[in-house]
Amino acid sequence: MGEVREPIKRNSIAKKNKIIADGFELICNQGYHNVSCVDIAKYCGVSTGIIYQYFKDKRDIFIEGVKLYSDNIMFPLLKIENKKITKDNIEFIMKDIILKSIKQNTMTKKAHQELMSMSCLDKKVLKIFSDKELEITEKLVNILKHNGFREINLNEKVHLIINLIDDLCHETVYHKHQNINYDVLIDETVKLIVNILKENYENDR
Amino acid sequence: MGEVREPIKRNSIAKKNKIIADGFELICNQGYHNVSCVDIAKYCGVSTGIIYQYFKDKRDIFIEGVKLYSDNIMFPLLKIENKKITKDNIEFIMKDIILKSIKQNTMTKKAHQELMSMSCLDKKVLKIFSDKELEITEKLVNILKHNGFREINLNEKVHLIINLIDDLCHETVYHKHQNINYDVLIDETVKLIVNILKENYENDR
Amino acid sequence: MGEVREPIKRNSIAKKNKIIADGFELICNQGYHNVSCVDIAKYCGVSTGIIYQYFKDKRDIFIEGVKLYSDNIMFPLLKIENKKITKDNIEFIMKDIILKSIKQNTMTKKAHQELMSMSCLDKKVLKIFSDKELEITEKLVNILKHNGFREINLNEKVHLIINLIDDLCHETVYHKHQNINYDVLIDETVKLIVNILKENYENDR
Amino acid sequence: MGEVREPIKRNSIAKKNKIIADGFELICNQGYHNVSCVDIAKYCGVSTGIIYQYFKDKRDIFIEGVKLYSDNIMFPLLKIENKKITKDNIEFIMKDIILKSIKQNTMTKKAHQELMSMSCLDKKVLKIFSDKELEITEKLVNILKHNGFREINLNEKVHLIINLIDDLCHETVYHKHQNINYDVLIDETVKLIVNILKENYENDR
DNA sequence: TATGAATGAGTCTTCATTCAT
DNA sequence: AATGAATGAAGACTCATTCAT
Numbered sequence: 031m032g033e034v035r036e037p038i039k040r041n042s043i044a045k046k047n048k049i050i051a052d053g054f055e056l057i058c059n060q061g062y063h064n065v066s067c068v069d070i071a072k073y074c075g076v077s078t079g080i081i082y083q084y085f086k087d088k089r090d091i092f093i094e095g096v097k098l099y100s101d102n103i104m105f106p107l108l109k110i111e112n113k114k115i116t117k118d119n120i121e122f123i124m125k126d127i128i129l130k131s132i133k134q135n136t137m138t139k140k141a142h143q144e145l146m147s148m149s150c151l152d153k154k155v156l157k158i159f160s161d162k163e164l165e166i167t168e169k170l171v172n173i174l175k176h177n178g179f180r181e182i183n184l185n186e187k188v189h190l191i192i193n194l195i196d197d198l199c200h201e202t203v204y205h206k207h208q209n210i211n212y213d214v215l216i217d218e219t220v221k222l223i224v225n226i227l228k229e230n231y232e233n234d235r
Numbered sequence: 236m237g238e239v240r241e242p243i244k245r246n247s248i249a250k251k252n253k254i255i256a257d258g259f260e261l262i263c264n265q266g267y268h269n270v271s272c273v274d275i276a277k278y279c280g281v282s283t284g285i286i287y288q289y290f291k292d293k294r295d296i297f298i299e300g301v302k303l304y305s306d307n308i309m310f311p312l313l314k315i316e317n318k319k320i321t322k323d324n325i326e327f328i329m330k331d332i333i334l335k336s337i338k339q340n341t342m343t344k345k346a347h348q349e350l351m352s353m354s355c356l357d358k359k360v361l362k363i364f365s366d367k368e369l370e371i372t373e374k375l376v377n378i379l380k381h382n383g384f385r386e387i388n389l390n391e392k393v394h395l396i397i398n399l400i401d402d403l404c405h406e407t408v409y410h411k412h413q414n415i416n417y418d419v420l421i422d423e424t425v426k427l428i429v430n431i432l433k434e435n436y437e438n439d440r
Numbered sequence: 441m442g443e444v445r446e447p448i449k450r451n452s453i454a455k456k457n458k459i460i461a462d463g464f465e466l467i468c469n470q471g472y473h474n475v476s477c478v479d480i481a482k483y484c485g486v487s488t489g490i491i492y493q494y495f496k497d498k499r500d501i502f503i504e505g506v507k508l509y510s511d512n513i514m515f516p517l518l519k520i521e522n523k524k525i526t527k528d529n530i531e532f533i534m535k536d537i538i539l540k541s542i543k544q545n546t547m548t549k550k551a552h553q554e555l556m557s558m559s560c561l562d563k564k565v566l567k568i569f570s571d572k573e574l575e576i577t578e579k580l581v582n583i584l585k586h587n588g589f590r591e592i593n594l595n596e597k598v599h600l601i602i603n604l605i606d607d608l609c610h611e612t613v614y615h616k617h618q619n620i621n622y623d624v625l626i627d628e629t630v631k632l633i634v635n636i637l638k639e640n641y642e643n644d645r
Numbered sequence: 646m647g648e649v650r651e652p653i654k655r656n657s658i659a660k661k662n663k664i665i666a667d668g669f670e671l672i673c674n675q676g677y678h679n680v681s682c683v684d685i686a687k688y689c690g691v692s693t694g695i696i697y698q699y700f701k702d703k704r705d706i707f708i709e710g711v712k713l714y715s716d717n718i719m720f721p722l723l724k725i726e727n728k729k730i731t732k733d734n735i736e737f738i739m740k741d742i743i744l745k746s747i748k749q750n751t752m753t754k755k756a757h758q759e760l761m762s763m764s765c766l767d768k769k770v771l772k773i774f775s776d777k778e779l780e781i782t783e784k785l786v787n788i789l790k791h792n793g794f795r796e797i798n799l800n801e802k803v804h805l806i807i808n809l810i811d812d813l814c815h816e817t818v819y820h821k822h823q824n825i826n827y828d829v830l831i832d833e834t835v836k837l838i839v840n841i842l843k844e845n846y847e848n849d850r
Numbered sequence: 851t852a853t854g855a856a857t858g859a860g861t862c863t864t865c866a867t868t869c870a871t
Numbered sequence: 872a873a874t875g876a877a878t879g880a881a882g883a884c885t886c887a888t889t890c891a892t
Contacts, residue, residue, distance in 0.1 A: 035855090039892095042855065061356065063268060066882055077857045082884060147355035150348045151266070164412065186419045189412070190427065193402045194395075207369065207394070214391045218431070222395065225430050226423070240872095247872075271865055273875095282874040287867065445851095452851075471766070473678055476886055478854095487853040492888065553765045560762035561676065574822065596829045599822070600809075600837065607808045617779065617804070624801045628841070632805065635840045636833070650876090654871095657876065681861055692878045697863065 034090075035083045046084045049074050054095025058141030062092060062148060093154050096145065100158060115177040117231045125220045131199050139203065146200075166192060179230045187226050194219050239295075240288050251289045254279050259300025263346030267297060267353060298359050301350070305363060320382040322436045330425045333400055337407050347408050371397060384435040392431050399424050444500075445493050456494045459484050464505025468551035472502060472558060503564050506555070510568060525587040527641045535630045538605055542612050552613050576602060589640045597636050604629050649705075650698045661699045664689050669710025673756030677707060677763060708769050711760065715773060730792040732846045740835045746814050754818065761815075781807060794845040802841050809834050 037043045052074040057065050067088050071078045085091050115123055137145075149155045170188045175181065198219050202212050242248050257279040262270050272293050276283045290296050320328055342350070354360045375393045380386065403424055407417060447453045462484040467475050477498050481488045495501050525533055547555070559565045580598045585591065608629055612622060652658045667689040672680050682703050686693045700706050730738055752760075764770045785803045790796065813834050817827050 037855080039855075045855090067884085068882075071858095078859095078883090079857055079885080080855075083855080087883080143355045147352045150352035150355070160412070164414075167412075167414075183416075183419050183423055185414055186416060186423050189415055189420065190399075190423055194399075197398045197402065207365070209369075209372075209390055210394055211388075211391060214388050215394065218388055218391050218395060222427060222431060226427060242872090244872090250872095272867080273865070276875090283866095283876090284868085284874055285872080288872080292866075447851095449851090477888080478886070481854090488855090488887095489853055489889085490851080493851080497887075557762040557765035560758045560765070570822070574824070577824075593826075593829050593833055595824055596826060596833050599825055599830065600833060603812045604805075604809075607812065617775065617782075619779070619782075619800055620804055621798075621801060624798050625804065628798055628801050628805055632837060632841060636837060652876080654876075660876090682863085683861075693862090693880095694864080694878055695876080698876080702862080 034086055037084065045076065045080065049076060049081065049084060050091060050094045050098060053091040054099060057088075057092050057095070058144050059138060061140070062088075062144055089152070092148065093152075093158075096148075096155055096158050100145075100162060115173065115179075120227065120231075121220055121224050124223045125216070128195055128198060128216060128220065131195060132202050142200075142203070163192065174227070174230070179227065182230060184230060187230070191223050191226060194222060239291050242289065250281065250285070254281060254286065254289060255296060255299045255303060258296040259304060262293075262297050262300070263349050264343060266345070266349055267293075294357070297353065298357075298363075301353075301360050301363050305350070305367060320378065320384075325432065325436075326425060326429050329428045330421070333403060333421060333425065336400060336404050344408055347405075351405070368397060379432070379435070384432065387435060389435060392435070395431060396428050399427060444496050447494060455486065455490070459486060459491065459494060460501060460504045460508060463501040464509060467498075467502050467505070468554050469548060471550070472498075472554055499562070502558065503562075503568075506558075506565050506568050510555070510572060525583065525589075530637065530641075531630060531634050534633045535626070538608060538626060538630065541605060541609050549613055552610075556610070573602060584637070584640070589637065592640060594640060597640070600636060601633050604632060649701055652699065660691065660695065664691060664696065664699060665706060665709045665713060668706040669714060670756075672703075672707050672710070673759050674753065676755070677703075677759055704767070704769075707763065708767075708773075711763075711770050711773050715760075715777060730788065730794075735842065735846075736835055736839050739838045740831070743810055743813060743831060743835065746810060747817050757815075757818065778807060789842070789845070794842065797845060799845060802845070805841060806838050809837060 037046050049070070053070040056070055056073045060069075065088070067081050068078055070088070070091065071081050081091070085094070113119075113123060145155075149159050167185065167188050170192070171184050174184060174188070198216065201207075201210075201215070242251050254275070258275045261275055261278045265274075270293075272286055273283055275293070275296065276286050286296070290299070318324075318328060350360075354364050372390065372393050375397070376389050379389065379393070403421065406412075406420075447456050459480070463480045466480055466483045470479075475498075477491055478488055480498070480501065481491050491501070495504070523529075523533060555565075559569050577595065577598050580602070581594050584594060584598070608626065611617075611625075652661050664685070668685040671685055671688045675684075680703070682696050683693055685703070685706065686696050696706070700709070728734075728738060760770075764774050782800065782803050785807070786799050789799065789803070813831065816822075816825075816830070
């Protein structure tokens with residue numbers, strides 16, 4: 031049966047990447063279950079055959095897309111610069127991160143929903159997201175440690191922080207509960223984050 | 236074409252409910268996209284035809300199932316009793332709620348994933364969950380008010396609390412990050428919740 | 441559109457022959473309908489394109505293979521040496537031929553089946569086999585005549601003999617009826633052959 | 646995945662049988678590999694879907710056809726009546742069987758070739774034919790024993806006889822070697838058969 | 851000459867939905 | 872009201888053949 035082939039020529043590599051890029055886009059916008067491989071081929075301007083030479087199936091294209099694009103899209107936190115974090119600027123830094131995260135979330139609502147939905151069902155997708163989350167957690171933990179924060183339950187605390195930021199981003203972008211004032215929610219979240227870390231730095235002096 | 240009919244006879248009503256109950260179970264366990272209407276009919280012990288007399292399509296059965304069963308399953312918080320909440324017992328009460336929530340989560344992992352996944356994609360399902368969340372938020376806000384908690388940003392704070400509890404429940408169902416100690420996570424979350432509400436009761440006396 | 445080209449350079453001729461040899465082998469072992477031209481190209485270590493420069497299609501390769509290899513494989517009878525055949529040694533000679541035929545049948549069962557199967561369907565293949573059979577028939581008829589056998593119905597008799605030997609070879613390759621003792625079958629066949637020719641030599645003296 | 650269903654209603658049973666009858670006919674006439682399931686559905690005047698409800702795949706239809714029709718078509722010998730066979734009438738009876746077999750061979754050449762071809766490739770088809778052959782062999786052996794024929798190598802001899810008759814039928818219907826006089830071939834075959842059995846009855850008195 | 855990437859028509863197979871009974 | 876056989880459009884996937892390099 032059809033072996034998956036890896037393109038060698040520069041041209042073909044470009045084609046494979048185009049299939050990932052355009053195919054991922056199409057899947058995200060139309061919905062994984064509403065799009066067929068023929069649709070993807072048409073959308074990418076290639077033949078159906080070539081799809082099956084470079085990918086095992088539709089899922090495979092999607093997974094590649096997730097791998098490639100989840101970075102930029104899902105976890106802006108990853109790009110935290112190595113700023114000096116102190117008990118004095120932590121509130122400001124966190125609010126900055128949150129605002130940037132919200133702004134950078136460039137995906138369409140539909141695309142985001144697709145990704146969320148698939149991450150619930152597909153082990154591979156879930157794994158990619160989990161790994162990304164782990165990466166950020168470790169990064170943030172290290173930054174905090176380098177800045178003199180104490181280690182008590184630091185892992186769990188950072189995990190909580192990331193969850194809070196994630197929830198916030200998703201909500202401000204999509205949910206929009208009517209009786210929630212999102213500016214207030216942001217401020218409360220920042221306060222919370224600061225609070226979470228308080229015992230890790232307050233006895234520092 | 237086939238109008239959806241509402242059963243009148245007691246017998247028929249029972250049959251419709253059986254389809255919802257069994258169909259929802261099957262969808263949750265096998266996955267929405269892995270189950271056909273013929274499968275559902277077989278599983279419910281009815282004919283294919285009858286499905287289309289009581290329901291528009293597969294989605295319709297699922298929605299009805301979500302409406303009927305999401306309560307018990309997804310939001311144990313709804314069952315908070317009207318306990319007296321004070322600054323002294325709030326920590327205990329919250330921990331109790333969380334532990335109960337985790338324990339009461341009787342769905343299989345697969346079912347949980349299906350529901351989560353569908354709630355990302357399907358407006359109706361999302362609406363049901365949103366409404367449920369709103370209901371709990373309001374309930375909890377009221378309880379807190381009745382217990383003398385001040386109203387500053389109370390809506391947003393309760394919203395945050397519910398998110399935190401939700402995240403915790405989901406995680407214990409699947410993520411299971413290896414480097415996270417879940418007992419610690421629970422305690423930190425409880426501390427956080429207490430902290431969130433502190434300024435709403437600390438000046439109470 | 442692509443004309444089939446006949447290679448001129450020694451190198452190219454070798455390549456064409458390699459395609460026939462390896463391609464025929466692959467088809468015989470995997471089954472004509474289970475092998476694609478791309479498979480053949482890969483197996484032969486050449487490009488897909490080149491296949492279509494030397495051959496019209498897959499069938500063409502197969503036919504060439506049959507032409508080239510059927511001799512050795514299918515009709516060991518062809519190699520009958522010009523022994524002196526008399527009424528006294530005919531039984532011995534025939535048994536020898538049969539045993540050699542069975543032994544020489546070096547093809548795999550699978551290959552044998554493929555060839556048989558294709559010979560039923562493909563006029564060209566059938567023609568090649570028919571011609572081979574005709575050739576053997578004539579050869580054997582001539583040998584017998586040279587050895588003083590009378591001509592009465594000799595063609596038909598030799599034809600029968602060849603059929604009998606062929607059947608025997610095929611059976612030892614696959615049928616293998618359980619309740620048949622194949623040693624007995626061989627002896628009975630030899631007796632039969634001798635019998636067939638009896639009236640062509642018994643009045644000889 | 647699609648379970649094969651067995652029709653219950655009389656109407657459906659008729660439909661399944663129609664698919665076997667017409668499908669087998671189409672496959673035989675057009676060639677197994679030249680016919681798709683969609684072709685069969687069209688030819689039978691049914692939908693593609695129903696094909697997959699009653700059959701696993703194309704091969705399944707073909708096998709059913711072989712089971713159903715091989716009797717009438719391939720082995721007219723099966724219908725040997727329980728005539729009294731003696732050394733005096735055996736020649737007449739055998740010639741009669743052969744002539745009837747040739748006459749009864751109602752299949753088209755194409756169909757016959759398909760069956761032969763498939764029996765080389767497909768274990769199930771081969772099995773059906775083998776079993777049929779075994780059945781005839783046993784039947785004939787028993788008839789001969791009942792008529793006082795001795796048992797020496799009787800199995801193997803009858804096997805040879807059946808092979809001879811089979812070969813003869815196939816040839817007279819299709820091959821038609823030019824330099825073979827088929828009337829002569831028939832007579833020689835009859836003589837041969839009588840000869841084969843001679844030692845089983847000649848010492849009878 | 852030779853390559854192997856690309857094509858797209860064609861095949862298999864499923865399933866939501868209808869309809870005769 | 873209920874049945875379940877039947878439909879056929881649609882999706883997944885293959886492969887003989889072409890063509891730019």
